[in-house]
Amino acid sequence: MLLWTLCAAVLLLGLLFLRFPYLHLDLQHVLSKVRTGRQIRKHIQSNYTVLDRFLDAVRTHPHKPYLRFKDETFTYRDADALSNQAARVFVQSGRLKQGDTVAMFVGNEPMFLWLWLGLAKIGCPAAFLNHNVRSKSLLHCFSCCGASTLVAAAELQDAVEEILPSLLEQQVTVYILSDTSMTVGMESFTDKMSLASSEPLSKDLRSHVTLHSPAAYIYTSGTTGLPKAAVITHTKLWFLSWLQCTSGVNSSDVIYVSLPLYHSTGFLGCTGAIERGITVALRSKFSASQFWDDCRKYNVTVVQYIGEIMRYLCNTPKRPNDRDHRVRLALGNGIRADVWREFNSRFGKIQIREFYGATEGNIALHNYTGKIGAVGRDSFLNRMIFPICVIKYNVETEEPVRDSSGFCIKAGKGESGLLVSEISMRTPFFGYARDLQQTEKKKLHDVFKKGDVYFNTGDLLRVDEEGFIYFDDRVGDTFRWKGENVATTEVADVMTVADCIEEANVYGIKVPGQEGRAGMAAVTLRDGQKFDSADVFKHVENFLPAYARPRFIRIQSSIKVTGTFKHLKGKLVEEGFDPNLITDPIYFLDEKERNYIPLTLDVFNGVTSGKIKI
Numbered sequence: 001m002l003l004w005t006l007c008a009a010v011l012l013l014g015l016l017f018l019r020f021p022y023l024h025l026d027l028q029h030v031l032s033k034v035r036t037g038r039q040i041r042k043h044i045q046s047n048y049t050v051l052d053r054f055l056d057a058v059r060t061h062p063h064k065p066y067l068r069f070k071d072e073t074f075t076y077r078d079a080d081a082l083s084n085q086a087a088r089v090f091v092q093s094g095r096l097k098q099g100d101t102v103a104m105f106v107g108n109e110p111m112f113l114w115l116w117l118g119l120a121k122i123g124c125p126a127a128f129l130n131h132n133v134r135s136k137s138l139l140h141c142f143s144c145c146g147a148s149t150l151v152a153a154a155e156l157q158d159a160v161e162e163i164l165p166s167l168l169e170q171q172v173t174v175y176i177l178s179d180t181s182m183t184v185g186m187e188s189f190t191d192k193m194s195l196a197s198s199e200p201l202s203k204d205l206r207s208h209v210t211l212h213s214p215a216a217y218i219y220t221s222g223t224t225g226l227p228k229a230a231v232i233t234h235t236k237l238w239f240l241s242w243l244q245c246t247s248g249v250n251s252s253d254v255i256y257v258s259l260p261l262y263h264s265t266g267f268l269g270c271t272g273a274i275e276r277g278i279t280v281a282l283r284s285k286f287s288a289s290q291f292w293d294d295c296r297k298y299n300v301t302v303v304q305y306i307g308e309i310m311r312y313l314c315n316t317p318k319r320p321n322d323r324d325h326r327v328r329l330a331l332g333n334g335i336r337a338d339v340w341r342e343f344n345s346r347f348g349k350i351q352i353r354e355f356y357g358a359t360e361g362n363i364a365l366h367n368y369t370g371k372i373g374a375v376g377r378d379s380f381l382n383r384m385i386f387p388i389c390v391i392k393y394n395v396e397t398e399e400p401v402r403d404s405s406g407f408c409i410k411a412g413k414g415e416s417g418l419l420v421s422e423i424s425m426r427t428p429f430f431g432y433a434r435d436l437q438q439t440e441k442k443k444l445h446d447v448f449k450k451g452d453v454y455f456n457t458g459d460l461l462r463v464d465e466e467g468f469i470y471f472d473d474r475v476g477d478t479f480r481w482k483g484e485n486v487a488t489t490e491v492a493d494v495m496t497v498a499d500c501i502e503e504a505n506v507y508g509i510k511v512p513g514q515e516g517r518a519g520m521a522a523v524t525l526r527d528g529q530k531f532d533s534a535d536v537f538k539h540v541e542n543f544l545p546a547y548a549r550p551r552f553i554r555i556q557s558s559i560k561v562t563g564t565f566k567h568l569k570g571k572l573v574e575e576g577f578d579p580n581l582i583t584d585p586i587y588f589l590d591e592k593e594r595n596y597i598p599l600t601l602d603v604f605n606g607v608t609s610g611k612i613k614i
């Protein structure tokens with residue numbers, strides 16, 4: 001009898017497994033999320049922040065390196081002492097009030113972390129300005145976080161001087177990270193810091209901080225418009241810093257951070273390291289040629305990536321020591337399936353943990369099953385606790401599709417749609433600093449029933465038959481042409497495989513008399529190569545459907561990118577294909593010639609007047 005019951009149970013389990021092959025992984029994943037949630041709720045109840053975790057780490061392993069930078073090593077104790085000194089400069093100035101925001105305009109260097117830790121110790125949030133931003137945009141970013149103090153790296157002095165009159169008008173305190181300052185209105189910082197005591201600061205200085213207080217502001221480009229300062233509360237910081245833990249990083253790992261610290265991925269590499277009590281090897285700026293040398297030098301075991309980094313690494317010339325390193329785990333997002341395969345075959349067995357999440361979002365996905373290319377899974381278990389959904393989206397109007405009663409419609413299996421996630425107590429959305437309008441813009445109301453609210457990720461994803469989720473595109477990174485959606489990244493990927501093309505930035509432009517947008521690719525050529533129009537045409541024809549083939553190709557000497565290597569498109573879109581305005585050579589796809597031909601004034605006039613069909 002017992003035997004029969006046992007057999008039946010085994011059979012049932014077997015059937016269950018056949019029907020739901022990922023059930024055990026889904027269950028594991030949901031349980032680990034629930035555990036994380038429980039852990040974080042415990043922290044909230046006891047008001048335990050990432051800073052408290054850092055101070056505990058200082059007590060338990062003071063001599064363990066926290067940070068390696070160039071040839072310097074800073075132990076946990078060093079980091080503690082230096083951040084105490086940094087905090088004292090602010091305290092002694094007497095100009096910071098409780099909870100005031102301090103804007104940091106600093107690149108990837110140890111001071112970035114000492115400042116953030118120091119500010120956390122006195123209960124002040126830091127806003128991380130992108131150090132590539134200048135003049136008007138810089139002022140905008142500074143103003144939108146509501147800071148009254150600015151701390152800038154010495155090499156950014158010129159950029160600060162440019163906006164100094166406006167800052168002084170607003171009575172902003174401006175520090176420069178140097179020992180002296182000759183500029184009126186700009187105070188030196190590091191001299192004061194080296195004189196300050198490194199003794200611990202009183203906990204009273206941060207007694208007003210709760211897990212709901214802002215810990216930092218991180219700027220995101222959002223889907224449109226100027227950068228916005230996303231509020232990272234201490235709770236949110238915990239959630240974001242948990243990624244290393246859930247990805248299996250353990251206390252003997254060393255993580256390599258080469259992404260900008262002013263973005264969430266880079267910064268969270270350092271706070272996640274605090275949570276794990278590990279060592280960070282920091283680089284001032286990502287370099288494809290130095291990447292593996294650094295990994296060897298610092299005994300790196302975990303690296304961070306974004307898709308472009310993996311591509312750049314795969315594009316470097318092969319070296320005999322490509323597999324000579326200790327990296328076992330790569331954490332990041334945006335890697336394409338082909339690059340993923342190439343990376344693994346070239347650099348050895350490295351586990352890739354692809355995840356998806358927006359800095360300001362209330363959602364995080366990650367591939368816990370090892371499915372190539374997937375960012376996560378949409379399992380019914382997960383949905384029960386964290387309600388996410390992919391809904392039908394109209395790329396042209398940039399609006400979700402709604403049915404006759406005004407509600408959104410779930411996208412079909414395999415259909416690309418907008419990812420949204422319900423905003424609730426468990427999955428809150430903290431919005432942007434002092435920008436209710438932008439915060440409101442990220443919310444979708446009345447999605448499935450009257451009164452519900454969802455976070456609009458602004459990303460197009462797709463769920464396949466088995467429930468794997470794939471990232472398709474950012475809204476705005478697609479355009480419509482001949483009734484079809486063209487994904488710019490997809491076209492760019494194909495273009496860069498052509499022999500002469502190094503990099504491609506693909507976007508859609510308006511052509512008079514045409515619906516939608518025609519595809520245009522701004523490309524750079526490989527060293528010493530000429531634009532081989534016939535070859536590129538053949539390649540494009542072979543690999544892309546007719547509607548996705550770029551109608552225009554613009555040859556550039558370099559492609560402008562943002563701090564995270566995203567291509568800048570706005571200006572290019574605006575410039576279009578008018579040879580009167582553009583000095584770069586432009587080519588036009590000529591169907592009859594079966595070639596890309598130079599875009600002369602004649603051709604331009606032919607296209608705009610409609611004489612030449614495109």
Ligand SMILES: *[C@@H]1O[C@H](CO)[C@@H](O)[C@H](O)[C@H]1NC(C)=O
Pocket residue numbers: 250251252253328
């Ligand atoms: C950390 O993980 C690595 C790889 O799985 C393992 O070799 C190592 O022993 C682990 N270390 C600790 C302290 O658990």
Ligand SMILES: *[C@@H]1O[C@H](CO)[C@@H](O)[C@H](O)[C@H]1NC(C)=O
Pocket residue numbers: 297298299
């Ligand atoms: C890396 O590991 C080697 C061998 O275990 C050791 O000799 C070396 O000191 C380590 N380097 C660093 C920067 O930890």
Ligand SMILES: *[C@@H]1O[C@H](CO)[C@@H](O)[C@H](O)[C@H]1NC(C)=O
Pocket residue numbers: 350351352353354366367368369370371372373
């Ligand atoms: C994600 O998929 C890759 C590719 O198979 C795999 O190597 C990696 O381990 C997966 N990540 C996780 C978290 O399982």
